Each structure stands twice: as structure tokens, then as C-alpha cells.
Amino acid sequence: MAEVIKGRRQPTLQDLAKAVGLTANTVSRALNDKSGVSATTRALIKAEAERLGYVPNVHARSLVLGSRKTIGVIVTNISNPFFSDLVSEVELQAQHAGYTVLLLLSYESAEREQDAIDRALRSGLDGLIAAPVQERSTAWTPIIKAGIPLVLVSRELPELNVDFYSTDNEAGIQLTTDAVLARGAKDVVLLDEDMPFSTIRLRTEGFRRSLERHGLAFDPRNNLALVPPARSFRVSQSWHADDAYRVASDLLDRGRRPDAFVVGDDYYALGLYRALRERNIRIPDDVLVMGWGNHPFTRFMEPPLSTLLLPFEEVARRATRRLLDRIQGKADDRVVNDHIVPELVIRASSMR
Amino acid sequence: MAEVIKGRRQPTLQDLAKAVGLTANTVSRALNDKSGVSATTRALIKAEAERLGYVPNVHARSLVLGSRKTIGVIVTNISNPFFSDLVSEVELQAQHAGYTVLLLLSYESAEREQDAIDRALRSGLDGLIAAPVQERSTAWTPIIKAGIPLVLVSRELPELNVDFYSTDNEAGIQLTTDAVLARGAKDVVLLDEDMPFSTIRLRTEGFRRSLERHGLAFDPRNNLALVPPARSFRVSQSWHADDAYRVASDLLDRGRRPDAFVVGDDYYALGLYRALRERNIRIPDDVLVMGWGNHPFTRFMEPPLSTLLLPFEEVARRATRRLLDRIQGKADDRVVNDHIVPELVIRASSMR
């Protein structure tokens, strides 16, 4: 009994061939809908395959075809809604194209990223979509050397000269900044993370330009409030709000009273709201607030937070299509650098 | 030139063997740290492997070893923080054990789940962790027949007779219900999703028992407010809050004034807060509110929401360990059914 259950291995192509009295080759062609098999034999084979519960061995298949029909995704952390949206959409697109997705997490650490790259390299992937952690691009060269198509998202590594898709951070910050300036704000503070990422640099730059375009001076000491970088990326990002709360409280306690805040993360707005509320500073009457990310909870903040809808799904869609094109050799030689402009979501926090 | 770049395929074991003047066999043993190779040759081989950038071909390796060192995870949706935490932790544990993770999403649809199962079956996985969508267990039997170790999480399928790990829904609802009852609530409403899941049934049951243990009657018409089931699982779950807002508003507009709400999802609390605020019903003075899930934003709600910390990471940790044990044949024959008790997080919304 036990022998029957435990000892029965998965039926192979050979077993199937023997069962129908044909050779493995014919059976293979029949199942893969290739020519050279009569309709009746094909039907017979397929019926028998069904009956035996035959499942082709991917390992053997991958070996001979040189492909596993799998793409890898390296992101820091899927607790971040941006990345979970991104990964979800990649999975969906990949699925449509008959690919599966290998998930590799780097947890915002260079060593873990290196490890993820190594594992990607050893996983026989057909392609890789990655949001890099470090600015050092050399970690990725083995992927390129191995001939594995690579598409970057979210954070750019210009030296690598590979396709890149991202939300347009510069356009985004200009949208949010302009929105408060259009409502008459004259003294705006950008509350953002103190991290050496290109994304954050672009935001600061765009912010400065928006102010200057409106004839306002940009002074880092006055117009910038920096939230210390994240401590851990495992846990949910509520500490983002805590840190922002502290930074905003300090600023307000120093007597600073800007008439608008533009933040780099909706969670910062959460902390900022509390800091303002504790000091009876009213939103939007006394101060305008613009968020970043359109997190699901923002619509239910009090007052509802104006924010920026980031097109991460579209980023993922384009990146995946591009990757699949590269895998299938259908892509042109041009290296894509695509920044997708986000969308303003205006709610009460910025309306006066 | 182009020929050199494009034509150079990945070096194989044979290439490496030729380069060092040995056979593939010896090289294999050297690289895999098996006995039968002298220390000096081993070092020589490893150096040459490094120099050539040799990466073993997983396809061939998987074929001969019969394993891909990959486990699959099927969940409905990683936008749900519970599942993203779950998947993250599975990835972390798997990584430690030298496994990679294949992500398959079912989007809360039976057809997509079936598709995910098919793809899992055809992916040559060593094992599978899944949170099932449908209650029909037959979809999973091919996995079991194929001898792929399966561990279920979050939603149970008793007929399947496989290991199961979950947060303890019954204990959880009793914790939250008892918390408001202990603060003197006499008329409690459970605001939960109207879905035929075992998890939700268990919650309703536990809720009823908590009331009865405190000598209170349970009447579905009075003590239950049902939120219509989710429409789509692609997008973030802010509509959860919308739906809850509507249901709560209806209830309040019918003149019903319970002295406590216990909800099945923190997002419901978000909608509930708004409905209450609009009617000038104060939390916690007029009504106590208990959430479910300890989402990152709950600490920053006004007032901060008391809620339930769900030990999804622990669930993932145990499930993954069990799966790896099964894969490695180290598990006992006993089928595990493990419910991990959540933890109360008491904040202002339930304190009076």
C-alpha cells in the first residue's frame, strides 16, 4: 500500500509513450501541438496523458530549451505599497505571457541585494526586473555579462545603460508644489527623507525649481525638513509617520510657521497632521498639505489629504512588456528611459 | 567583434574542465565541495571558475538532482499587508535555507487560483505554501498527487488533510470583543465582511460566544453589520473603508446607537470613524471602537485606534519551516493545525 503511494513517481514521457505504444518523441510532438502526428494519435495521446496525470518535467524541458519561462523581480520590500503594486502587475503581465515570477527581496541593504543578484544569476532566469538599492552599478554587471535581459525600475543606474522605467519624480514634485503655490502659498516646506537616492535628489531639485519659477527663494534651511533615513525595511512603515511627526514638531516648536507643506511620502503627512493638530494649526485654513503616493488611507484622513497618484502599475506594465520583448529578441537596440508623469489627487487638505 | 560578444555563450562545466585540463566530473566535485579532490586542485578549479565567471546551469542541475530549490507561494494579493508580510517572511526563511520563491497570485478568483495551481504544478516546485481562495479542495489534489509538499495558511481546507497555519480568528475576535465589554460596553456591533470564508464564520462565532459569556444576547439583526464583499482585489483596499462607511452610516441613520463597534478590518474602522464623526458621535466617549490588523496608519488615526496585531510573520515562519522539513523528509507524519493567537494593541479608541 504505502509502496504504491510513496513509490509511484511522476509518470514521464517514456511511461506515457509505453502506455500508448509509441515513442517519446511522437508523444512530445503530440502534446506540444507540433506537426507530424495524426489527429487520432494526438487525441489518443492527450487522453492518455490526462488519464495518467502526466505533467511534463520542467527541469528537463528547461534544460533542452534553455529557458525556464521565469522572470525575476528584485525589489527592496513588498510591504511598500508601491512595490507591491509593481510586483503584482509584473506577475499579471508575466502570467499573460506564460511566464512565472521569481521574487527576490533586498530589504534596502546592499549585501542582501548582492545576494539577490547572485541567486538571480543562479536561478536560470529568462530576464530580470529590478529596483536597485545601491548606486554602485557594478553589482549588476554579472547579470548583463550572463546575457540575462535586465530592466530597471524606480531607481536609475545610468552607467549600466539598460532600459529604465520610473514614475517622474521631478514632474511629480512640481505638480504638488505648484498646487499649493497656486492656492496662494508663499512659504512652503518640503518634508522628505534624508537619503542619497536619485529619486529624492530629483524631488528636491524639482521643488527648488517650482519655488523659483514662482519668484520664491529656495533656502535649504528654511524650505527643507529632512526625515532621518529608515531604520528597518522589514516592518511596515508606520515609523515613517513617527519620524515625520518628530521632525515636524521640532520645526514648529522652533517657531517656524510655513503656510504649506509638501511631503515625500503619505506616511509623513500622517505624522505631520498630528504635529499640526497638537498645536491647533488647522488644515487647510492655516496650512496646506500635499501628500505623495495616494495611499488607501489618505482619502479618510481628516481632512482628506491631497496627494499624488503614482502610476506604478503602468511602470510595471511597460517594464514587463519591454523585458519580454528583450527576452524574445523583439526589442529594438535603443535603450529606453521612460518617466511616467503622476496624477494630482486634490482633496480638502490643499483647498482654501 | 560582435561575434565575440554575442556568440560567447555561458561557459559550461566542460569548458572549465578543458581550461584546467581535468574532466567535468572532477570539476563538479571540486565546486560542490565533495570529497575525492585534492586541496590544491580544488583551489585551482575554483580560481579558474571565478576567472571565467562560471555559473552552473540550474536547468541541468535541477534535472539531475530532481529539485529546483524553489518553493511556490500562492496568495490572493500582496497589496493586502497581511499577505505581503506573509510573503516577505516566507522569502526570508526560504532564502536562509537556500531556496528561492516563486510568486503566484490568485486575485481572490477561483479561476485564477486554478491557473496558479496549474502553473505551480508545471514549475517543478519543491514545495508550496498557499492561502486558498475557494472552499473547494479538489483543485489542490493534483499538487498532492504529484507529491509536492503543500502547507496551507490563513484559510483552511479540512478535507485536504495537510498542514495548516493561521492566526487564531476566534481568539482574536474574543480578545477585541472582550476588550470593549471589559470597558463596560453593553451593546456591541460587529462590522465585518459578508463573505463565506471560514475565517469570517469563526469570527462571528467567537463574537457571539463573547457576548453570551458576558450575559448579553446575540441577535444577528442587531449585533451584526455586514459589509458587501470586495469587488476587485487588484486595487488597494480603500474601498473597504468606503463600503464600511456606507454600512455604518445606514445603521446610524436607522437610529441605532451601539456603545461599541468591533470591526473585522482596520479599513472598516477608517470608514466607521468618518460616519461617526459626521454625526458628532465621539470616540471613545460615546462609542468604543476596536480594529483588526494593526495597519501602520491606525496609530495615527484620531483617536488612535485600538486594534489587533496579527502574527502573520510568525505564521509564515512556522509554515515555511514546516514546508522545508517536509521537503527534506524531516517532518513527522502528524498533520499540523496551528492557530497563533494575536495580540491586543490598546489605544485611545477603546479607553474610557
Added chain:
DNA sequence: CAAGGGTACATTAACGCTATCTAACGAGGC
């Protein structure tokens, strides 16, 4: 009815790796 062409299947050979078995070699014991 022989030549030609297509169909339907079989035979053989990879794909790149690991495992088992075998051979060569040098060291040590009597």
C-alpha cells in the same frame, strides 16, 4: 507499375550536470 512525394512514426543525439563505478598511483606494512 515504377518513380516521386508526403505523412506518420522511429531512431539517435543532444542539453549540462551529478553519481556510480573503475583505474591509477603512491604510501605503508610485512
Added chain:
DNA sequence: GCCTCGTTAGATAGCGTTAATGTACCCTTG
């Protein structure tokens, strides 16, 4: 100096599939 034994490496086989090539056989055609 012969035998034994342990160590190191080579030879061979096989994992399950697909691709390339071969070979019957039947049908058509002049």
C-alpha cells in the same frame, strides 16, 4: 619487493525532454 589500502581522478551512464535525421508506408501520377 610484494601486497594492501587509501586517495585522487577518469570513464560511463543517466536525469526527461526536444530537435534533427531516418525510414517505412501509402497515395498519387504518368
